[in-house]
Amino acid sequence: MQATTTKPQRILVVTDDAVGSTMAGPAIRAWNIAKVLADAGHDVRLASTLRAEGSSPDFAICDGSPEFLPGLARGMDVIVTQGFTLKYRPWLADMGAKMVVDLYDPIHLETLEGEGDDGVDIHQSRVDNCLDALQVQMLAGDFFLCASPAQRQLWLGHLSALGRINVRTYAQDSSLEKLIAIAPFGISETPPQPLLPDGRHAIKGTVAGIEPDDTLLLWAGGVYNWFDPVTLVRAVAALAPEHPRLKLMFMGTKHPSLDDLSTTVLRQAVATAEQLGLLASRVFFREGWVPYEQRGAYLSDADIGVSTHFLHAETAFSFRTRMLDYLWAGLPMVGTEGDEFARLIAADGLGAVVPATDVPALTAALRRLLDDPAALAAAAEQVRRLAPDYYWRKALAPLVEYCADPYFAADRGHPSGVMGTAQRLGAGIDKRTAHLQEYLRVNGAGMLLRRAPRLAARRVAAIGRRLGGS
Known part of the structure; x- marks a missing residue:
């Protein structure tokens, strides 16, 4: 799949994982998403809400903490998120950008297999937290990525249950490829370096008890x-x-x-x-x-x-x-x-x-x-x-194609399906609660009290627009 960029997009990739010299799967994937999109000619920034270190010649690495992320997101054409990013920062979906949601990691199923030593209720609350995060993402996303055919079936079920597979999205593309595409984890085209920077083997002949000919x-x-x-x-x-x-x-x-x-x-x-x-x-x-x-x-x-x-x-x-x-x-x-x-x-x-x-x-x-x-x-x-x-450029080809000419989902601004107006409004309240928690953490209660009348007026107007379908 070869995509031709109609014009360079301003793209923000956000991960909740640590970016730097040591990275786990989510950060590695976010890093390579940023690189592939930069290689395609876009202006890309990679932000970590946890820790952002290091540099890249291809894209900017940015601090995604609460005081900086709003400024980074402002004016972006496309925002790519994963994991819990939108659950705790739902306002990202209101910045006017097209939202790409990366669902390569079924977080709720991993959490079912997580530590349960604290008892059933606490374990269930962690699973519920994951389900909340998935719901927020699936209601906000314009385009979704997953890692395998099996995952695509899983997420199509979730999207359907939330009313995202509807007359508008089906009319846009009856295969639903414009809604969710398979983009597996990838690998570098550059072969591994066989030795450490100091010229030693990493394991054989270096780790005590492991010999060169083992x-x-x-x-x-x-x-x-x-x-x-x-x-x-x-x-x-x-x-x-x-x-x-x-x-x-x-x-x-x-x-x-x-x-x-x-x-x-x-x-x-x-x-x-x-x-x-x-x-x-x-x-x-x-x-x-x-x-x-x-x-x-x-x-x-x-x-x-x-x-x-x-x-x-x-x-x-x-x-x-x-x-x-x-x-x-x-x-x-x-x-x-x-x-x-x-x-x-x-x-x-x-x-x-x-x-x-x-x-x-x-x-x-x-x-x-x-x-x-x-x-x-x-x-x-x-x-x-x-x-x-x-190779990453091949694995992420559907994302490159989307970003060449990004679009809003066909049902954006049109609540429909089993969620209903009241449930979608409830989802919005959950988002505002998360936003309020973040605001309090950054600015304190005093600032909130001083701004409360103005904030309330904005919220009432927003609810009116939502109920009016605008």
């Missing part, structure tokens, strides 16, 4: 509760007698945007490795988070990329970003069935797919690759063949 299984990314690292640790234990040089490293145990990543499954994996006598001798947990620009050196030291998970709703609609790193590095992959990448691995011969929580099956799959260098090489070749299909 065979390395690498788990890239975090260890969240929807993953199953324990089955993998047990498979390594089963292979240890016949493969004495086999090692396993978990690459990241401290998310750059979270204070703590001591998830239940991570604690279980460490405990299992210790019980089996493998900790720091066969199984290694790297503390911290690998700097974004150095992750290529870690991937280059690996022989096989691994990812094991449980089978549940999160799995069915996930798009594992760590698997893209394996693709980028040309690594054969071994993973669990049930997600989009399992389908790719099986269909394209990228490695092996195994049933969930099946230690013997995982052990056998790893053994087949470890004992057959030709099979391992063939899988690596298939990975290299597939990789160009996921």
Whole structure:
């Protein structure tokens, strides 16, 4: 898909994730969205509401904190958001820009698999928070992105339930491609740098206990509760007698945007490795988070990329970003069935797919690759063949095409469907409540009281316009 830019657009990309030398999936995606759109000739700014560091020759990196974000958003033609951005800053949708909502991450399903130690009610409140965020985004968006065909079906259901699939959007495009398009996570066209900046290997011969000629299984990314690292640790234990040089490293145990990543499954994996006598001798947990620009050196030291998970709703609609790193590095992959990448691995011969929580099956799959260098090489070749299909410029082609000639959704300003006027007005009240909370946090109650009469008059007028359908 090749898009021709009719005129450069002013585009703001906003993420709630930390942008800088260490970045997790949402920030990496936002960064590359900004780069691809800048490469297409647009004037792009990338803002983080959490932490913005570093620089890029292609786009501006900006502080998205409350005192700066309104100024950044003013006058933009297109605003690209993700996650919780609009829930806590709903006024972004009222700035006159076309709103692109990136739904690549099903946050509500991830939260169902999150920590539940605080009890059912608190856990449910976190899920409700995610559902609120999704509703605000889906009511405000003009164009939506998702990561896979399965996700598109999921989000079409959400959009339909909120009345966004209606006579106007259907008349605009009966395929609904103008409303929601598939734009998966991508990879760089520049190959990984095999060594650290100081010329050392990142893992082999550098990490105590991992020698240059060892065979390395690498788990890239975090260890969240929807993953199953324990089955993998047990498979390594089963292979240890016949493969004495086999090692396993978990690459990241401290998310750059979270204070703590001591998830239940991570604690279980460490405990299992210790019980089996493998900790720091066969199984290694790297503390911290690998700097974004150095992750290529870690991937280059690996022989096989691994990812094991449980089978549940999160799995069915996930798009594992760590698997893209394996693709980028040309690594054969071994993973669990049930997600989009399992389908790719099986269909394209990228490695092996195994049933969930099946230690013997995982052990056998790893053994087949470890004992057959030709099979391992063939899988690596298939990975290299597939990789160009996921270059960022190709993955984000639907977004580039949209931004070449952006448009408002056909139903913008026309409440319809099951939401009804009262429910849509209620959604607006939720937005205003979030705006009020942010205003109080920044300016204090005194300023609010001084401005209250004028603000009230504006709100009454806005409600009148909304009920009048203007």
